[in-house]
Amino acid sequence: MVTSNFTQVIDPEFSFYASMGFDVGALIGNLILAYFAQNGxxxxxxxxxxxxLWILKTIEETWNLFYKKFTTLWDEHNDGPGEAYLPEIYNNTEIHLLAKHKYMEDLFHDSLGFAAEKMTRRIVGVAHVEDFESIAEPEKRANCELQALTFAKLLLKERRRFKSIGEVVSAIQQPKS
Structure with missing residues (x-):
């Protein structure tokens, strides 16, 4: 918060430079939390x-649109300064495609990891989400939170097995025991 005479920092722990997967992962994590809260x-x-179903569709569309927009911008601006790859990579179509695929695969898995961390923090941490807090019956709320935490654990530990956001959405819908 800034005025002409005063500056106040709120939640400074969130003002950092992090992996690109943090923001898209946080959004996906919050959408997954909303999904698991609905039964309550x-x-x-x-x-x-x-x-x-709308939430699941939004999860899938969010990643797919991000992927499409990011890779399109990557291709449009591959000759600018400050690129992470040597020009030789951009000049060789096969290597360029392999580098882009590997980068996006790693970014996808990072995003899933951040989604899982966001989900866990919003349930067991101090900053809870209204999606769960507004469930009146404690037993229902606990069951919804348990389902979300169980999925967050799966997502964090096994995120690299997912090859697409569609696989993640399918896993969200699988009954948990």
């Missing part, structure tokens, strides 16, 4: 199934 808000008149 469901009732006879509204089973929340359509909303849950």
């Amino acid at each position: 808000h469901a009732n006879e008149g509204n089973d929340r199934k359509e909303y849950k």
Whole structure:
């Protein structure tokens, strides 16, 4: 918060330079939390199934749009200063495609890891999410949180096995025991 006479930093731990996967992972993590909270808000008149499907679609579209936009910009601006790769990589189509694929694969897995960390922090940390906090029945809330934490654990430990966001969305929908 800044005025002409005063500057106040709030939550300075969030003002850092991090992996690119942090922001997109945080968004995906929050969407996954919203998905798992829906059963706690469901009732006879509204089973929340359509909303849950919308959340899953949004998760998939978020990553896919980010991927498309990022790689398009990469290709459009591959001759600018400050590139991470030598010009020889850009001049060789096969190597360029391999480098881009590897970078995006690593970025995808980083994003999934940050999503899992965000989910865990928002459940067991101090800064909870209203999605769960507004579930009136403690048992329902606990069950929803457990499902989300179970998925976060899977996502964190096994994120590298996922090859696409579609696989992640399918895993979200699998019943947990």
